[in-house]
């Protein structure tokens with residue numbers, strides 16, 4: 533897929549793609565990879581390659597909550613692009629390195645109190661990550677080992693298969709309305725494609741965050757397993773998906789997903805402008821302020 537990363541050169545230059553990850557990366561062989569295969573990545577994205585299996589495990593580690601900041605999105609994009617272009621890999625497992633949190637979704641501080649140019653750049657990166665994961669030629673499996681609201685849910689929904697840890701503290705869903713904001717049409721489309729129109733209508737309006745058993749029942753995840761089996765289950769599922777010839781699976785994936793992606797691709801700039809207009813409204817900024825204050829107060 534020929535997507536440009538589309539971020540300002542400055543943003544990219546600030547990052548150190550493929551820097552060795554301090555400590556964790558140095559000298560630590562990737563699990564199951566045998567001698568000589570090392571983890572790599574960038575400060576916020578740890579990639580554990582298993583070349584023999586053709587699989588890479590991508591661990592998000594932007595503590596405390598893996599919120600999708602501009603820098604984090606950029607690093608995720610660079611990692612994905614690198615894996616996509618490396619013929620060694622046929623599949624990626626996306627998971628979290630932050631205990632109890634898959635991803636808290638979009639970084640609210642990228643949308644609160646920012647100028648329009650920043651919001652536009654941020655939204656472009658959000659679009660880019662979605663397109664890259666959603667249309668990836670690789671098999672993408674989400675090993676969801678923590679709570680996954682809003683943008684975290686979108687990331688999960690963009691995977692080919694979702695395995696959620698069975699922990700009552702975890703939940704997944706598009707909860708935007710609870711923040712006084714709305715899920716954009718392409719978030720909505722992916723949810724409708726996954727759980728159907730009626731269930732999506734209720735879930736979106738009420739901002740449902742589904743705990744594991746409800747998540748499985750509604751179909752927002754494909755499997756719920758004990759927490760200590762999330763990674764191994766993702767691996768077994770990956771083996772099933774990799775048993776299918778790549779070209780047939782990729783063409784089929786494209787057939788199914790392209791119409792949804794095209795809706796955004798045909799109006800990316802307009803979508804950015806809509807977002808910037810919407811998020812810049814005083815009333816929306818107030819809602820974000822109230823929500824951020826609630827998060828602070830929760831701490832006591």
Ligand SMILES: CC/C=C\C/C=C\C/C=C\CCC/C=C/C(=O)SCCNC(=O)CCNC(=O)[C@H](O)C(C)(C)COP(=O)(O)OP(=O)(O)OC[C@H]1O[C@@H](n2cnc3c(N)ncnc32)[C@H](O)[C@@H]1OP(=O)(O)O
Nearest residue numbers: 599636637638639640641681682683714716806807810827
């Ligand atoms: C007509 C309209 C036309 C066009 C419209 C066009 C476009 C649509 C417009 C907008 C679309 C926006 C879509 C938005 C998507 C999103 O993803 S919004 C984010 C949603 N996320 C959430 O609601 C999760 C919020 N966080 C939590 O609930 C909790 O933090 C947690 C359950 C994830 C973790 O709980 P704890 O472990 O208890 O940790 P804390 O709550 O103490 O958090 C630690 C620290 O992190 C900060 N934080 C948490 N989440 C975020 C976040 N998403 N972004 C930024 N920062 C976050 C939190 O404030 C704490 O900070 P400190 O107090 O330590 O500084």
